[in-house]
Amino acid sequence: MNFSASRCLILLLLLNFVDSGQILRRIKRRARDIQIQKNKQLLLTLTVSGHQPLQHVKEGRILQPLDHFNRQNVNTFPQRFLVNEAYWRDPDGPVFLFIGGEGPLFEYDVLAGHHSDMAEEHGALLLALEHRFYGDISRLTLEYFG
Template structure:
């Protein structure tokens, strides 16, 4: 029959496109992990040489209970949204605040320890904050990623 003749093609299609996609995602995640570890090691070595201190002691991780639906006053659902704070350069209380908003993936303490925005924060005496995007990394609603909750994953809600 027609369907049985398509089945091998569908299986081939799955193997050709779906499996490499998963494998590429896993490779990408592993490469990102290795890059982060190398960057942390380099940052630690540079910081210890310059100051004798470890920069990671300055980074604080936290979570705020964020509303799932900002536009429905009756909706009471929340999720824990993760953030990192680096006060190393902040000229408290009047210094500027630099907000790093995470994209479609997790944030890391490294996001407030290195990069152009960190160099600018040091230059301007700014507080550094990194906020994880909703539904990514550890900032996932309590019900997980059920289809009926994906309406809360929108640019308007973000």
């Protein structure tokens, strides 16, 4: 079989594209794992030093439309959210929204990280919203709708 240089280049580019997707997923997963471990360590350090950071975190659920584009469909799902009021200058402080990615939200997602540092600096309410298909909500959605 005769492979021209252009066919070899196309094959290499295709293999690179497929492999790069897997590599990017691994990098993203590893970065999230590192962030989780760092935040767990910070939470543990705060707890050991006498602070009670979790007292500022509240969890809730809000019923969201299952289909935003079909007004005839009145089905809803319980979307999970976390709130940290520790830094909020009530009632005029800003609200920072942290939207979760491809995984569950944890309490330390609203206690540590750049967004938490900014909330402290600006006196903001920190609100984290979990993605409907990932984390705890995906399990609840399956139970809710069978």
